[in-house]
Amino acid sequence: MLVHTALGRAEQVARHWAQADCPVVIHVDKGVPKRTYDAFVSALSDVPNLMFSKRFRCEWGTWGIVAASQVASELVLASFAEVRHVYLASGSCLPLRPVQELIDYLAARPQTDFIESATTADVPWTVGGLDAERFTMHFPFSWKRQRFLFDRTVEFQRRFGFRRKMPNGIIPHMGSQWWCLTRQTLSAILQDPDRDEYDRYFKRVWIPDESYFQTLSRLYAINVESRSLTLSKFDFQGKPHIFYDDHLQLLRRSDCFVARKIWPYADRLYEAFLTDAAGAMKKTEPNPGKIDRIFSKAVERRTRGRPGLYMQSRFPNEDWENGVTAAPYSMFQGFTELFENFEPWLAKATAARVHGHLFAADRVHYADGQTALNGALSDSAELRDYNANAFLTNLIWNTRGERQCFQFGPDDTQDTNWRVAKDPHAQISVITGAWAIPLFRSNRDFADIRKLAANLQKIESDQMDVLRSPYTKARVRIWTMAEFIEAPMEPLQGILDEIGQTRIRRLAEAPKMVDLHGFGQFLQNLKNQGMHPYLMGDFPVEHGPTATAKQQRKPYLVK
Structure with missing residues (x-):
């Protein structure tokens, strides 16, 4: 012994x-x-x-x-x-x-x-x-007590090709x-x-x-x-x-x-x-x-740990996680701007928990106006922004078993763009250019609108570069606003089918779209002021059904 x-x-x-x-x-x-x-x-x-x-x-x-x-x-x-x-x-x-x-x-x-x-x-x-080298080199120093001398001796022998001879072969x-x-x-x-x-x-x-x-x-x-x-x-x-x-x-x-x-x-x-x-x-x-x-x-x-659960041994190391998040979730961009009451409609259609803008500048907009969520996640923007990535992974971990959906936009904190893009659990649906609708419906001075529009477009453009990156692993769908409103039923049906929380019949009607009368002219005014709003797609000046010309009455003879 x-x-x-x-x-x-x-x-x-x-x-x-x-x-x-x-x-x-x-x-x-x-x-x-x-x-x-x-x-x-x-x-x-x-x-x-x-x-x-x-x-x-x-x-x-x-x-x-x-x-x-x-x-x-x-x-x-x-x-x-x-x-x-x-x-x-x-x-x-x-x-x-x-x-x-x-x-x-x-x-x-x-x-x-x-x-x-x-x-x-x-x-x-x-x-x-050290496997074969432990037999071909000298080790006069202790690995535990004299680590520096141990490492330098190994480097010296490797550099000069020193090899010991085995006794008696x-x-x-x-x-x-x-x-x-x-x-x-x-x-x-x-x-x-x-x-x-x-x-x-x-x-x-x-x-x-x-x-x-x-x-x-x-x-x-x-x-x-x-x-x-x-x-x-x-x-x-x-x-x-x-x-x-x-x-x-x-x-x-x-x-x-x-x-x-x-x-x-x-x-x-x-x-x-x-x-x-x-x-x-x-x-x-x-x-x-x-x-x-x-x-x-x-x-x-x-x-490796459990998927989506971070621990000290992996936390400081990028891409060492065993799954970015613990469960699938969905991120929507541009939908609440384009549709009225989109969040309650989506919650009813999917039985998922649908949040507002989780990364809004003022606070975290949880579903149903909650101020705190599972795991004592508060609605404080300051606490969230201390580590936005950890906030997202904690939210998904703490709500396992329930599909989470949330809204996003260029006005929100952008710190999570890469984390979401590289997450195979993320389902991302984006209508580019929809951020312009609140500006169109606002009562701001046009000079302020033009400045805000230019800034939001730049932010969303950078975000689209991330989502289209070859490193992106999320399920990403991107539509321009112009192409989406031409036929909204098909993409909405595809989104609901992919969430797949409940058995959904074919959609009979989409959520109500906001009134876009005059939106095309609004975009043209931005162009006239030197700001080119290209993320909306090819949006006509007068968007909407073309007015049917009055039918000409046939001439007739009065006797």
């Missing part, structure tokens, strides 16, 4: 091994204070067949862990002649099944070594960018450090005539505890099963998963003999597994693959 922390739990587990007549040798990290170490030794002094080995400082990724494993293994082999397999465990490892079952399992396989051992070409799990292998080797294989490694040469080589290998025994066991093992009998899971960063009390059923399903890393305060786990054979797990073949699917889902949830 390699122990460096939580000595109370290590004592508990060591007693459990010893009670099953397993000889135990414990290595305690030299970093543990002598007073603490002496108290630990004294606490276990009553346990037979338990010994302590020479201490080394065990720092992650360095030779100390291998040296500790070597001296502890030598002590086991020298002191206990009856040992056929040596099982390497840590102080945070927890036996999940009765120790006797492990003894019987190994006795049935007397010449089998259980050690994860694969060549660098076959290892997909290395995290950190061995083929490097990698795998989990938690192995179970036969006495024959382990003694052959420790008593190899070339051991000094191998040790010198691996002392400058990065993370040698994952390669020393994994490589040398291939030279002597009769039958290698490239797997560990210890259940250990790692996240996407290469850090081990820690098991807590609520993982009890998960660990039972694994059918494994030993698991790590166990949280030292997981009282329920220690009480459940450090028990007698009657209360332990059933006798079956270890199968950690049974819970791989759960861990894969956990990694995906941690790295």
Whole structure:
């Protein structure tokens, strides 16, 4: 057992091994204070067949862990002649099944070594960018304590093409450090005539505890099963998963003999597994693959999250989101300007929640005049504009299960243009130039109208460039005002069909259109003043049905 922390739990587990007549040798990290170490030794002094080995400082990724494993293994082999397999465990490892079952399992396989051992070409799990290079370079500095020197040394060796020679042409292998080797294989490694040469080589290998025994066991093992009998899971960063009390059923399903890393305060786990054979797990073949699917889902949830829900690990990174928003929604531009009472008509036709201008300058215009929405989203324009994109994603997340529709226009805050355009959940319907209708119906001075019209047209033109960008992923439909009012029924029907909240029959009538009498002349006046309103399309000066000429009466003769 390699122990460096939580000595109370290590004592508990060591007693459990010893009670099953397993000889135990414990290595305690030299970093543990002598007073603490002496108290630990004294606490276990009553346990037979338990010994302590020479201490080394065990720092992650360095030779100390291998040296500790070597001296502890030598002590086991020298002191206990009856040992056929040596099982390497840590102080945070927890036996999940009765120790006797492990003894019987190994006795049935007397010449089998259980050690994860694969060549660098076959290892997909290395995290950190060093796989084959960890064997061809020198690593004299600690990756954790001397990161700057570590990185500079790697850069220097890469730049000058430095490559170390493998001793005796061995083929490097990698795998989990938690192995179970036969006495024959382990003694052959420790008593190899070339051991000094191998040790010198691996002392400058990065993370040698994952390669020393994994490589040398291939030279002597009769039958290698490239797997560990210890259940250990790692996240996407290469850090081990820690098991807590609520993982009890998960660990039972694994059918494994030993698991790590166990949280030292997981009282329920220690009480459940450090028990007698009657209360332990059933006798079956270890199968950690049974819970791989759960861990894969956990990694995906941690790295990708739920669609439309943002978290700290992805929030600062553009396009790292798992879906821009959580559900489909619709944005309408120009419809409330062109149609009277468009919002209530759309809400009735689709059963969706239809808001006004959510990004208006004065406030957030929620449906039905609400001042706050799900998730305590207020109607404050100041709070909304602090992060308009987050406001939109929060609104869609908080109202999942109900289709959201809202109005938009060039008068509104434009901060969300790219966010909406790149969102596959967005359905965008735009009638360009409709912003001119409120100006046409206003009672402003014409000079102010011309200035406002020029500004709004520029804003909408920039917005159309975004919506027509090759990066746009939203479902976008754009009509000029002139083409839309020629035949409004077909586009309205298409919009309702796409929202698809309820089964909608063919439209019998469209919402009432505002009176556009004189609008064509209004646009002409803008042109005459030097402002060219091109977004409306080809709008005639006198738009509307052409007046039918009076039918000429036939001449007749009066006698």
